[in-house]
Amino acid sequence: MKSDNEIARSVELKKIKQVAESIGIPRDEVENYGRYIAKIPEHLVDEEKVKQSNLILVTAITATKAGIGKTTVSIGLALGLNKIGKKVIVALREPSLGPCFGMKGGAAGGGYAQVLPMEKINLHFTGDFHAITSAHNMISALLDNYIYQHQAEGFGLKEIIWRRVLDVNDRSLRSIVTGLGPRTNGVTLESGFDITPASEIMAILCLSKDIEDLRRRIENIILGFTYEDKPFTVKDLGIAGAITVLLKDAIHPNLVQTTEGTASFVHGGPFANIAHGCNSLLAIKMAMTFGDYVVTEAGFGADLGAEKFYNIKCHKSGLQPKLTVIVATA
Amino acid sequence: MKSDNEIARSVELKKIKQVAESIGIPRDEVENYGRYIAKIPEHLVDEEKVKQSNLILVTAITATKAGIGKTTVSIGLALGLNKIGKKVIVALREPSLGPCFGMKGGAAGGGYAQVLPMEKINLHFTGDFHAITSAHNMISALLDNYIYQHQAEGFGLKEIIWRRVLDVNDRSLRSIVTGLGPRTNGVTLESGFDITPASEIMAILCLSKDIEDLRRRIENIILGFTYEDKPFTVKDLGIAGAITVLLKDAIHPNLVQTTEGTASFVHGGPFANIAHGCNSLLAIKMAMTFGDYVVTEAGFGADLGAEKFYNIKCHKSGLQPKLTVIVATA
């Protein structure tokens, strides 16, 4: 039996422009990231077409330690629909570099039901997670600097709830003290790093309708509370515009292909335990704009992931799956 | 008078494949990152051609606070040589996101002597700095985890000299304590974050001849010292291969263009105060492979930057500038 890696390497990939063209995306709207990956600009989303497309959600009974195969089933289901002549597109989450690192396979399906190029998807991909990491930590840096610069005027926060993120599994960074050393190293504070999929920016980006909506959501991020118990937000820092600029490429859905050349949007990946656990709304809508059937998945088990898919993502966006598939391991 | 931004936006850019073709790079070797940026694979470097090309170094008297215009002069000189019919390529450093953020212009030249697309170059560009950040912090995480996992066997380091990096100016992260909280949060240690251009990975990547050389250099990184005062390296951690994989795209030089469409390699950016302060050796050699004249620059003043250019970069690589230009502000 061939390994996932061997299968991935044996596939001859189509150029991504071809894949795009095959579902009706105009060539000059395709932004290549190498030969086999592209970003498709969000302005191509067509709400009318979205309404006519059929959304299929894949969820699962409570997951086993090795995963339960939601992604593999999602891709496999798309390949099957494809085989019987349906115009189908897959819409999945981007994997995090942190937990993937060192594991074979990552989070891009398995066997003959993978999205490719697997290795690139599992490593830096189109840099979305890096952009989110930058945006998140830029807020942290500017928040701490704001406190440092306004101390003398009596400004302070009673509580800071904004931490930092890295797309690395680093147990030592979970709980830290910052701002040690000379005064110019800033105010001494407790902080910590979460993994990038746990960033609120990740959650926000995946729920945004467009770049203006993203900016509005960034402005509303609560960073902490003042001594009068009022929320202190990114808007109060006055940096929402700059942070949005850091995310202006990351917001566009990424196009790749399955082992059988099916178009697949792989975009966004908030954790299901702390956020809503699905890929980006824009990836779904882009897939629905260009496909009659769109297969997507929700993280973790149905009790958590599908529940959030329905009550957060569908509720906020008006989307409604026509079919829900529950994966079970016997 | 037009601002740098206005000039940058008024220029109609050539597709980067065209720019590549114009200097003799085969179309199918060009890895696009959007329309106007590409990575050119390092295997195209031709040592014979490098020998025949003419290297011109631009340095400066001690810099003013606003910079002294080395980059602008480098680009301008290339434009001039171009005008009189020479086949010239520019080879510059990549700017860091951290210090650039919020400033107009960044580190991509100015006026009618810029490298473009300025905004992309100044933001995430091709993700090289993000890849270096990931590789650096992955080592930090695996080092701390190694110490944590081997404590019970009596393993410990007398001194740890490996810190962490972020491409963000965050004064609060200069000096931190990590590993607080429950035992599973790891060993309590002092650490800190430098800015990504100060990463040893950045310096190493910029001095590497190819991916094998990069791997060898990564293996040799000293992370700390044992109680017997022996160096503890990345090789001892056994992770050099994995770290090199994280850098396999970052090692390839990035191709962009000047305001007049001249090919420009913008790749690598170690700080001159703590490292050698020049762009990557591969970018220089790639430029020399395809250009008769190559204009490059060294960071800071001549006493620091040019000195390091000659005594580190030239010494290690055998390169020899035919001409050195010293920029002075009257």
Added chain:
Amino acid sequence: MKSDNEIARSVELKKIKQVAESIGIPRDEVENYGRYIAKIPEHLVDEEKVKQSNLILVTAITATKAGIGKTTVSIGLALGLNKIGKKVIVALREPSLGPCFGMKGGAAGGGYAQVLPMEKINLHFTGDFHAITSAHNMISALLDNYIYQHQAEGFGLKEIIWRRVLDVNDRSLRSIVTGLGPRTNGVTLESGFDITPASEIMAILCLSKDIEDLRRRIENIILGFTYEDKPFTVKDLGIAGAITVLLKDAIHPNLVQTTEGTASFVHGGPFANIAHGCNSLLAIKMAMTFGDYVVTEAGFGADLGAEKFYNIKCHKSGLQPKLTVIVATA
């Protein structure tokens, strides 16, 4: 109505040698600490006499915020028994400097039922708490130094449960990181300070039969656990003798007097929430050696303090109260 302070100052105190003599303690066994306070050497305890004496325990229903008057009732009861011709001695806890500081009255009773000299008792008294603080922190220092000195040999503790103490209410010291700065500042660790009455040394000293018993108990203190999950004790540090020397005066009960000149032993004061919450066993036995009736008290409410008095102090020592008084506020 006179304040506690005014009453305390209006009382003409007897010289403490006189008080001692009045209950049968030989003059030359009295160690003065100023005119009105003395230490009575532990060797005077006579187990035969202890058996014939009558112990009365004062406890309370759950305490109010301002205290419920156990100490005042204890002293008052002794004064009353005295009045009707009984030979009675009071045996109470020493107050902690930390929580007392700044409050009027402290923990030495109130009104016409106080132990005196109140101010001295509430401040440094005979230095018992200071000696316990020194002994406790000396162990902390020697433990950290042991770890520091034996690191190179692979020694380490999986878990350290020994903290530090100060007889000061300092919220900032509850949770700290130690060992920052250069390597010679020791190993970086999490620690914290409790208040001195919460020291295990305090609990131990109050349960010890004599100095040898104290030494034995000190040896058995568990400081942490090795990676093999074996306890690491003061005995392993090899410093029990030195620590016991620091406590050789502190172990002797302190003699003071009530507002009516009744002999009172005020000695030891572990908190009831984290330890057994009664004064020292030696103080009780010394009082029982020289008095027919001894009134003592247990901290907090009966459910906690009296329960511990019976199940820890009585259980360990064979003491048995003849009467228990429960103070209730209507």
Added chain:
Amino acid sequence: MKSDNEIARSVELKKIKQVAESIGIPRDEVENYGRYIAKIPEHLVDEEKVKQSNLILVTAITATKAGIGKTTVSIGLALGLNKIGKKVIVALREPSLGPCFGMKGGAAGGGYAQVLPMEKINLHFTGDFHAITSAHNMISALLDNYIYQHQAEGFGLKEIIWRRVLDVNDRSLRSIVTGLGPRTNGVTLESGFDITPASEIMAILCLSKDIEDLRRRIENIILGFTYEDKPFTVKDLGIAGAITVLLKDAIHPNLVQTTEGTASFVHGGPFANIAHGCNSLLAIKMAMTFGDYVVTEAGFGADLGAEKFYNIKCHKSGLQPKLTVIVATA
């Protein structure tokens, strides 16, 4: 040859009241701390008698690692003067518990020229160092609490220069972070512990003329600086009275005796490297009140200790040694 310890134990000590009487101190002014140690109240200092007494300073060439014998010479000189019929009193520093701990001999002279009871002097003595430790840390606690309580009003200090002290050599406490954990654990700050002889309270107590002078000096202690660069003092905290109360016994000089029964005042002990390095002014003046000749010493070598003795202690108090003895080891 007998050890210092053996000699110390072989001496039959006089009761301290007798020693006091022998130099003219009234019996009822003597505050016993056990049989052989007493505090003599500061009000007995008589400035007229001070003027008529002869002060002898013992200093040394730069010290050897094992000390050079200033204390032993001081005591020996007094014994000699005594022998030839002079009324002489010794005035020395109190040893710190921290560095003494575990060493034989301590800082109380050696051979047949010791002050006794050596062991008590070297351990808790009359609790002066403990009282200074309490007073110092009470200020730290109240300062941090003040900052915590006034944060919401915009109060903050740009710089805090007040640390903490313990009379224990604990390398791990030199540099710490405090205030970790929940908000009620106070503000996160960098701090550290010095050894008690390095406390500013120690220096102040040793330079004070009386309790009022001590209180005035405590009020003036600078704890840090506001954002307007104004000093923030103990007076600003409003706690000078309470802190002075903690020191009301510590200010009185301690009387002990030499191996030959000579009266010796051993009181105060600031380090010479960070403070003025001599015993208390009150001890010197008390000795000069009751002795025709007073032998005292200054810490470290003459270049440091004697220099500070002349330029700080003598300058501030008007004292003037009639003779200076320089101890040299050949």
